[in-house]
Amino acid sequence: MIRLAILGSTGSIGRSALSVVETHRERLHVAVLAAGENSALLAEQVRAVRPEAVALASDAACDDLRSRLEGVDVEVLPSGPEGLLAAATWPDVDVVLCASSGTAGLEAALLALGQGRTLALANKEVLVMAGALMVDTAARHGGLILPVDSEHNAIHQCLDGRRIDDVRRLILTASGGPFRDCDRSALERVTPDDALRHPTWQMGRKITIDSATLMNKGLEVIEARWLFGVTGDRIDVLVHPQSIVHSMVEFVDGSILAQLGVTDMRLPIQYAFSYPERWAAPVPPLDLTRTGPLEFLPPDLERFPCLRLAYDALGHGGAWPVALNAANEVAVEAFLDGELGFTAIPEVIEGVLHAADDHFGTPANLGEVRAADRWARDRARAAVGTLRSTNTAS
Numbered sequence: 085m086i087r088l089a090i091l092g093s094t095g096s097i098g099r100s101a102l103s104v105v106e107t108h109r110e111r112l113h114v115a116v117l118a119a120g121e122n123s124a125l126l127a128e129q130v131r132a133v134r135p136e137a138v139a140l141a142s143d144a145a146c147d148d149l150r151s152r153l154e155g156v157d158v159e160v161l162p163s164g165p166e167g168l169l170a171a172a173t174w175p176d177v178d179v180v181l182c183a184s185s186g187t188a189g190l191e192a193a194l195l196a197l198g199q200g201r202t203l204a205l206a207n208k209e210v211l212v213m214a215g216a217l218m219v220d221t222a223a224r225h226g227g228l229i230l231p232v233d234s235e236h237n238a239i240h241q242c243l244d245g246r247r248i249d250d251v252r253r254l255i256l257t258a259s260g261g262p263f264r265d266c267d268r269s270a271l272e273r274v275t276p277d278d279a280l281r282h283p284t285w286q287m288g289r290k291i292t293i294d295s296a297t298l299m300n301k302g303l304e305v306i307e308a309r310w311l312f313g314v315t316g317d318r319i320d321v322l323v324h325p326q327s328i329v330h331s332m333v334e335f336v337d338g339s340i341l342a343q344l345g346v347t348d349m350r351l352p353i354q355y356a357f358s359y360p361e362r363w364a365a366p367v368p369p370l371d372l373t374r375t376g377p378l379e380f381l382p383p384d385l386e387r388f389p390c391l392r393l394a395y396d397a398l399g400h401g402g403a404w405p406v407a408l409n410a411a412n413e414v415a416v417e418a419f420l421d422g423e424l425g426f427t428a429i430p431e432v433i434e435g436v437l438h439a440a441d442d443h444f445g446t447p448a449n450l451g452e453v454r455a456a457d458r459w460a461r462d463r464a465r466a467a468v469g470t471l472r473s474t475n476t477a478s
């Protein structure tokens with residue numbers, strides 16, 4: 085039996101993970117579940133998979149969960165970060181799936197790696213904020229990071245057992261988002277509802293906006309740098325609207341290996357749970373006679389500056405990747421709340437990046453990562469406030 089900890093069980097990835105568990109009950113056991121505030125869904129999940137323990141973000145959510153689970157034998161861990169960390173280090177867990185949204189999962193992911201566990205990583209922000217720390221911790225304690233992000237999962241499959249020195253470049257594919265063909269003036273009028281309609285993947289709200297701005301691909305470039313140990317100039321992005329090729333690796337001899345499949349997050353999740361084995365999946369296989377033509381186009385960094393900013397942050401180093409991620413989270417939230425226009429998202433981020441050097445060098449530990457993260461969030465909130473008052477005045 086493979087024992088699992090699922091952090092972020094009520095989100096989109098967490099629900100897909102539990103569907104994988106459902107299919108492979110004879111091989112997978114959920115030891116512990118952690119979620120944010122959704123105690124109602126967590127209670128249902130507890131009844132379905134019977135974990136040994138659960139964690140939630142707040143006392144109120146824990147109280148609600150207890151009232152829903154009267155008579156069920158499950159340990160409710162302390163609320164907040166303490167419970168999340170206890171879940172990440174729960175005894176005898178083989179694979180920790182880190183799908184906690186945003187930055188909450190960073191310390192949990194580091195602790196799991198510090199115990200030499202396999203980390204199935206769905207939270208790319210963790211690597212963007214603290215890639216060097218994560219990779220270093222995994223190397224020192226024998227932990228393994230298996231990417232659940234579909235592009236990196238594809239690259240992991242293409243690279244498996246090959247020498248990274250033989251790689252010329254990694255090619256991340258991007259759907260291009262719902263505004264692939266919009267011109268600049270149309271982008272200025274985009275609303276949150278427009279942006280939440282993603283053409284190929286069903287995902288959470290934050291990542292759907294990131295897909296529309298191409299920041300998601302930018303964060304993935306940084307994620308790939310740390311997962312596979314290649315520099316940014318060897319990581320390319322191709323817009324591939326059909327999302328059939330999930331990513332590719334080009335080798336020094338010019339050969340390109342690609343991984344293709346249907347767009348279903350259960351596949352990369354199952355790959356991470358079963359690795360190095362492969363198991364049958366309850367997903368219809370890809371029928372290449374029905375996909376239609378496959379297109380590959382260069383991304384437009386003028387219309388989608390967020391991708392350029394991510395390359396800039398990776399190349400610049402220091403606190404820029406932390407600042408990029410933090411400012412983006414604030415700007416996306418402000419956009420979803422109707423406080424910020426779509427094209428103002430990269431403006432807010434760029435301003436924060438350029439101010440970061442006056443305050444921070446390269447964060448050397450978790451405390452310094454958190455300090456840079458907090459500073460960038462405050463700075464981004466101030467920038468949103470300024471833009472809003474300017475717009476109201478005009």
Ligand code: MG
Nearest residue numbers: 233234235304
């Ligand atoms: Mg992805």
